[in-house]
Amino acid sequence: MIPESLKLRLIEFLESNREWVVLFFCLPASFVFSSVMRVRACLRRLSGDKRRHDAKVNEIQAKVHEWNKLPPSERRLLCTSRPNWLSLSTTFFQKHLHHQVALPLYDILQLDEEAMTVRVEPMVTIGDITEFLIPKGYSLAVTIELTDATLGGLAFGTGMSTHSHKAGLYHETIVSYEVVLSDGSLVTATNNNEHSDLYQTLPWSHGSLAFLVALTIKIVKIKPxxxxxxxxxxxxxxxxxxxxxxxxxxxxxxxxxxxxxxxxxxxxxxxxxxxxxxxxxxxxxxxxxxxxxxxxxxxxxxxxxxxxxxxxxxxxxxxxxxxxxRAIFWVVEDMLTFGNNPIFRCLFGWLLPPKPAFLKFTTTPGVRAYTFTKQVFQDIVLPLTRLEEQIEISTELFEKFPLLVYPCKIIDHGPLSGQLPRPSVEYLVPGTNYAMYNDLGIYGVPGKVKERKWYNPVDAMRRMEKFTRDCGGYSFLYADIFMTRDEFEVMFDLGLYERVRRKYNAEGAFPHLYDKVKPELDVFSIGEECAIKE
Incomplete structure (x- = not known):
């Protein structure tokens, strides 16, 4: 056991020397980890066996069956055993309070060039799928820019890319989900089978309905x-x-x-x-x-x-x-101020980027509280017709540039069609069933923080969230949210979601969506403390 005094000194060092921790630990560890994972992925592809997937799914089902046999008083809510530090989410979900099930599902299962789809296990990453598809002349219709993002994480959390003005959000490109339910049964959900309601609610569900074990995604033909x-x-x-x-x-x-x-x-x-x-x-x-x-x-x-x-x-x-x-958009610059220096790039650029996993691994409670109050990392989906207003309020609240803008088609699927409310009629592109929205990406240290001025992150984000709700927009839920549950249920339509939770017995088995994505920190206490300091 590490003595408490030594542990405290280590935490203090991590908090006060963040840049050096990134340089001397996160970068080398990221490089080694990436190298090992590439070799592992290559070996998996060489030793591909279709029966391996079925065996792993059977094992997951067996684990869920074992959970069902526990006395009700001993059944903690289910979640995956993937460590928090391996997730790209900014939050630290309290997995130690839950019953954890391992999902060792890393394989690309099938490329169907006739149907223009690829079937994968959920832990396949963007790095894996681009290495696999692009030499064959294909790409996912929506490809997120970070190599460590997993296709399963994106399926339950969604996302967009610079092709989304044509393809829509990531989940619009998913043909089917294969999931293990709370009773251990394996079902395939598509838009036109008996599980279509589940198909509609799995996007934006963040693992609050079932365990994902495979998904089939649309691909597009590309050029070099x-x-x-x-x-x-x-x-x-x-x-x-x-x-x-x-x-x-x-x-x-x-x-x-x-x-x-x-x-x-x-x-x-x-x-x-x-x-x-x-x-x-x-x-x-x-x-x-x-x-x-x-x-x-x-x-x-x-x-x-x-x-x-x-x-x-x-x-x-x-x-x-x-x-x-490499720069995680422009976030790395706030961690390594010299990271884009030509000399550093030539000598050590091959170590970039620091993997979010190791950044989270070295995040102590103090570092987490610091980043929560001193940085902003948000992707917000808003109507493109109101882009000028977005820029104005973002500038007022955060004084942070650059801003990222990706146009994205938001399709109106009708009433009770998932967690995303239907786009307002005023935003629909005439003659279509979709509205053009955009991702507004706000990343890094706000201007007021850099200038050492008073800054209340909770007040700023709550004002941004109110603007988002008033516009009929949505917050991506892998970033911290600052809403009460009532406010959350104004931004998102949980009517079908709650019905599906009851129908598929997810209540009492999986955490509720709001509980799954809310910060582990007491957001409102932090806001009150900042207000007092003003």
């Missing part, structure tokens, strides 16, 4: 490169209008829109819009291998076009899809 155009724009009204035009948010005759659309907003007045299309090699266009270790971080590369002016280049497909991985 993305031909990307960087368009620097001055004037908020100008860049907001241009984003809407490229995404197809206006009432116009149908036209072909770019395959990929995104914007990085560097100030209220300046942004760079990027549009991209699948492309073969073109000798007249420069190729940028933007994900190589010695290259500038992608958002810094994008920023350079504010001075260079409009430009075009080819980016290899996998490099493009993972362009934000």
């Amino acid at each position: 490169y993305i031909k990307i155009k960087y368009i620097p724009v001055t004037g908020q009204r100008n860049y907001c209008k241009m984003i809407r035009e490229f995404s197809g948010a206006y009432e116009e005759k149908p036209k072909i829109h770019p395959d990929y659309v995104e914007a990085t907003i560097f100030s209220k007045d300046k942004a760079v819009i990027m549009i991209g299309d699948y492309s073969d090699y073109d000798r007249n266009v420069t190729v940028n291998y933007c994900s190589r270790w010695y290259k500038p971080w992608f958002y810094r590369h994008v920023e350079s076009f504010l001075k260079k002016g409009e430009s075009e280049e080819l980016i290899p497909m996998r490099d493009y899809l993972l362009r934000h991985n």
Whole structure:
């Protein structure tokens, strides 16, 4: 056992020397861990056996059957045994209070080129699937930019990409979910079978309904490169209008829109819009291998076009899809202030990024409280027609740039169709059944914190959440939420979800969605303390 005095000194060191901990522990550990996982994934592919999946699922079912045999007084709520520090969520769910079941499901099971789908186990990562699909000329229709994101985590938590103005949210691309229910039975949920209600509520459920053991996802045909155009724009009204035009948010005759659309907003007045299309090699266009270790971080590369002016280049497909991985968008800069220095990149850039797993592993309660009160990490889904308002209130509350903007199609599936409320009629693109929303990504240390001014993170985020609710928007739930349960049930439609929990006996077996995603910290006490300090 570690003496208490030594433990306290270790915690104090981790809290006061965060940058050095990242440099000397998180980066080397991340590199070793990634190398081991790549070798492990390669060995799994070489030793592929279809019977292995069935055996593992049978074992999971047996574990759930054993739980059912426990006396009711001894049955704690179910959750996976995956450690908190391996999750990309910012929260630390209290798994030690729950009955944990291991889900060792890491395999890519089947590529169906005729149906244009891939069947995978839930622990397959974005890194795994891009390495598997892209050499074959395919990609997921929605590919999140972080290699460590798991396809199962995204299935229950959803997400979007720069192709989402065409494909919609990640869960719109899922054909079927294979899940183990609380009674140990294995069912497949699709949009047109007897479990369609379960199919509709598994997205945004965050493991509060069942254990996911496999899913089938749509894929798209691709070319080797993305031909990307960087368009620097001055004037908020100008860049907001241009984003809407490229995404197809206006009432116009149908036209072909770019395959990929995104914007990085560097100030209220300046942004760079990027549009991209699948492309073969073109000798007249420069190729940028933007994900190589010695290259500038992608958002810094994008920023350079504010001075260079409009430009075009080819980016290899996998490099493009993972362009934000090395700097975790721009979060790493707040951890390693010298991380984008050319000398550091050339000598040690191959160690990047620090894996979120090891960042969380070295997060003590003190570090967690610090990051909670001194940083913001939010992805918020809001109507694209109100982008100007989003930028204004984000600037007022956080004073944090850059901002990330991805347009995304939100489809109206009718009443009681899942946790996402139907988009308001006023936001629907005329002649369609969808509205064009956008992800607003706010990451890093707010301006007031950098300037050592008073800052109440709870007040700021609660005001942002109120704006989101008033707009008919949604918060991604892998980030911290600051809502009461009543406010949460205004933002999300839990009518079908509650019905499904009762029908499939998830009540008393799995935590409720709100309990699963709320911070383990006392948000409101922290807000009150900050208010007193003012």
